[in-house]
Amino acid sequence: MILQLDTIFQHQFKVDDSVYDGFINTFDDQNSLHINDEFAQNKGFKSKVMHGNILNGFLSYFIGELLPTEDVMILSQAINFKNPVYLNDILNFEAVVSEQSEAVQVNTFKFKFVNAELKTVASGKIQIKELT
């Protein structure tokens, strides 16, 4: 296995205008919660809430760009959204190799995104296969 059990990966992501605009321009999810501050505030949020699936894009970056090998593919991922993410939030991402299967060259990561207030905004598991 290229990856080692318990190895920790860390990265910082910023949900800036380019990420936000890029997501909307690509997927056209213009739900009021995501584009209208007043609507979001009336629902109890500080301001418009970023799309949760932006974080899935960050997971793609993690697997595709931050691992020590490009010979990987995602088999599955599960994410639980725990707190809202707002525009310009800086998220500290951490993932640890929590399980491995030598037989099929599969690594499972536990991951979490934590905001500047030290609140976990999302956590989950992502399973990848090392390609040989």
Added chain:
Amino acid sequence: MNKDEILGKLTTIFHEELDNDDIVLSFETTADDIEEWDSLSHIQLIVAVEKAFKVRFTSSEIQSWNNVGEMIDCIIAK
């Protein structure tokens, strides 16, 4: 656990991993018998089976199995 108990537990794993509660496993079942059992889902099945039974397989063991019964024999031998 005896073979039938393992088969029952494997059936639950197959239902969850392949997202199909209609799958009926027998000792003779092969991947050709189950539409959802393809090369990628096979990998996830192996990972789930290893976790559920707290065993570790080798790649040669996996490749030697011809049906579910041989998978069960391998689990028992661990």
